[in-house]
Amino acid sequence: MSETLLEVRNLSKHFGAIRALDNFDMTIHRGEVVALAGDNGAGKTTMIKTISGVFRPTSGEVILRGEPVSFSTPQEARDKGIETIYQDLALADNLSIGANIFLGREPMTKKWGFLPVLDRKTMREAARETMALLDFHVSRLDAPVSNFSGGQRQAVAIGRAVHWNAQILIMDEPTAALGVPEQRKVLSLIRQLKAQGRGIIFISHNLQDIFAVSDRIIVMRRGIKAGERAISETTHDEVVKLMIGG
Template sequence: MAATTSEPILEVRGVAKRFGGVQALKDVSMRLMPGECVALAGDNGAGKSTLIKTISGVYQPDEGEIRFAGQPVHFPTPEAARGHGIETIYQDLALADNLTIGANIFLGREPMRKILGVLPVIDRAKMAEAARETMARLDFHVNRLDAPVGRFSGGQRQAVAIGRAIYWKARVLIMDEPTAALGVPEQRKVVQLVRTLKSQGQGIIFISHNLQDIFAVADRIVVLRRGQLAGERRIAETNHDEVVKLMVGG
């Protein structure tokens, strides 16, 4: 899907990050449009994790700036980034396996209602309705919304983590190795989820070592090598061999 506006929802300009004597990022720039998926690729140690943690408020840039919806922003914490609508789904998903979809969506932010106007209790009906609406929005269906997510497949668990992000109004979704350790059918489900998000206008940063998945969902690919921008290509105008050359040099 083409971007829905001419203005980037997220822009990184000349960002640098150092850890002591180690230059983890140097003069890195990238942009993300609404309804676009940008893949972030590179070998281990290329700077991918540092970049997404800088965008999401885990780290503070030493140089450069981050702009969101056209405005410069500073995220002192991940909570500040989430407050702007930037959600990160890490590889471990951070789900509570013993809880339902609804309980995971509201984890730490449980809705309350009062019995007899006095006694506060968790509003489980609201949680269940949120689970139904969110999974329907993703066009992703599970047999039992009241089952603990620990019983779900890998692709279903990814859907729960994505559903939690979009329920809380994520405008930018950072997905860190979302297809790692999944079988081929589950990888296809995650790819379809990303396509659904793009069609709904979310901007997605997709980090993966799997070039097949990158070429299946991304509009552009940004390649990092040793903390620097090695190249940027439109997926329709490149191929696996060119991307690998950018990653390794030469």
């Protein structure tokens, strides 16, 4: 088994009397895609928000590359290499790929010796290199991302995470609301991230997509782990039974 990037031990998150997450365990290895499946309210969103610094856990541990970690904010998690790509992508539609990659962290240079201005050349070059790494090609890197398709926009959001050297990517419903060709492109991007040795947590309601790219699947139900299977050793029917408690 390859290196363990992330380990979650007995992780719980309570909101008053509601146990949204209850003694949850999970490991993510380098170059592995682990899918999270479950109905709405199963605890998937609470789990990823607890890992990524949005929520503080009620109890339990998050261990990153062998070291216990505790994040107060999502930025702290990003600084340690954990990036979450939510379904809404959080892109600035009116800006270019490079501007979205550096959003909030723009590189500056000095003009005429004292006036700081945006270093657009660095942003453009970073966009070119990052998109090439993902085998993503558009005719105009300086075009606003509002011009791009759903799959291309996913690539920009993934590219931002890759540029900042995320080793663990949490992808929340990345193929939702996409047409079949666009879904295939996103699944291809996930395979490339896996080949680069990154760990992927893949959340989806689409079992076909899960079976297409994942190594393991963890089924959640009412805040607990209802089951864990290697994709090669399970079926759609078994996963559905785990989800509904059958």
